Amino acid sequence: MSKVIAVTGASSGIGEATALRLAAEGHHVVLGARREDRLASLAEKIRAAGGSADVRRLDVTDRHDMTAFVDAAVDAHGRIDVLVSNAGVMPLSRLDALLVEEWDRMIDVNVRGLLHGIAAALPHFQRRRGGHFVTIASIGAHEVSPTAAVYCATKYAAWAITEGLRQEADPSIRVTTISPGVTESELAGSITDPGARALMGDYRANTIPAGAIADAVAYAIAQPADVDVNEMIIRPTRQR
Ligand code: NDP
Numbered sequence: 001m002s003k004v005i006a007v008t009g010a011s012s013g014i015g016e017a018t019a020l021r022l023a024a025e026g027h028h029v030v031l032g033a034r035r036e037d038r039l040a041s042l043a044e045k046i047r048a049a050g051g052s053a054d055v056r057r058l059d060v061t062d063r064h065d066m067t068a069f070v071d072a073a074v075d076a077h078g079r080i081d082v083l084v085s086n087a088g089v090m091p092l093s094r095l096d097a098l099l100v101e102e103w104d105r106m107i108d109v110n111v112r113g114l115l116h117g118i119a120a121a122l123p124h125f126q127r128r129r130g131g132h133f134v135t136i137a138s139i140g141a142h143e144v145s146p147t148a149a150v151y152c153a154t155k156y157a158a159w160a161i162t163e164g165l166r167q168e169a170d171p172s173i174r175v176t177t178i179s180p181g182v183t184e185s186e187l188a189g190s191i192t193d194p195g196a197r198a199l200m201g202d203y204r205a206n207t208i209p210a211g212a213i214a215d216a217v218a219y220a221i222a223q224p225a226d227v228d229v230n231e232m233i234i235r236p237t238r239q240r
Helices: 012-025 036-048 063-077 099-127 148-170 194-203 210-223
Strands: 002-008 028-033 052-057 082-085 129-135 172-180 231-234
Touching: 002 012, 002 063, 002 099, 012 028, 012 036, 012 052, 012 210, 028 036, 028 063, 028 231, 036 052, 052 063, 063 099, 082 099, 099 129, 099 148, 129 148, 129 210, 148 172, 172 210, 210 231
Parallel strands: 002 028, 002 082, 028 052, 082 129, 129 172, 172 231
Antiparallel strands: none
8 A cells, every 4th residue: 555654864775775776666756855856866766766755855853844854744645654763863973072963963863853843743643543653763773882982872772762662652553663774875974084084984884875774674565564564684694
């Protein structure tokens, strides 16, 4: 059955690949991110391939923006079936570099942004007794490494919030956490700290394509309504 699926952070990387994959399966995708030009090109590409997509500028750190994003999709289509909370940033650095503003940004996007999505979509899902939350967390939700303390903390939080949501939500609501390993995307572009950037060069030598994560999201969504895929970890075989 065709679903209405909202994807945050759809302007690049995993969000873009997920939107393309879900649209190719016949779902209507609602694309949100701050770079509207990128969203518009993606929507054009989806439509040219016979799919359907809407775009809306979205800053997940702004609760009202997030609510308006979900409400606009519900107004246009009568419902949303799935919210993929994918938007994230990863400006890594050692704690002693004291890049406090970057810590705040990770907390704002990766944690507050996720919570804003839940606050926006949960009332709709509860009203219609159905819906699916998909959180893109990380392998960093399970392990910590140097330069990644704050990033991993935000992903541990994303994992905990999503698991708590699963426990509390009505059984008609499905909840999935997808935890990627090192994946091709623009994520490392947000690293300003030279030491962390140098480390990332080695780390990123063996990535998997963003489509591998999109496949996992598509699998979770495609299961029957009474089957709840709670977590998948997808990493390159070479990543320990
Ligand atoms: P990208 O940098 O390619 O994509 C990040 C997306 O998040 C962009 O579309 C960006 O759009 C969006 N975004 C950032 N800030 C905001 C904001 N304030 N409001 C709305 N959208 C925002 O990286 P990935 O595709 O890799 O990242 C997607 C998710 O996957 C993230 O949550 C990341 O933590 C997670 N992840 C990625 C891994 C990897 O190795 N790539 C590994 C594990 C997890 P815009 O700038 O246009 O707003």
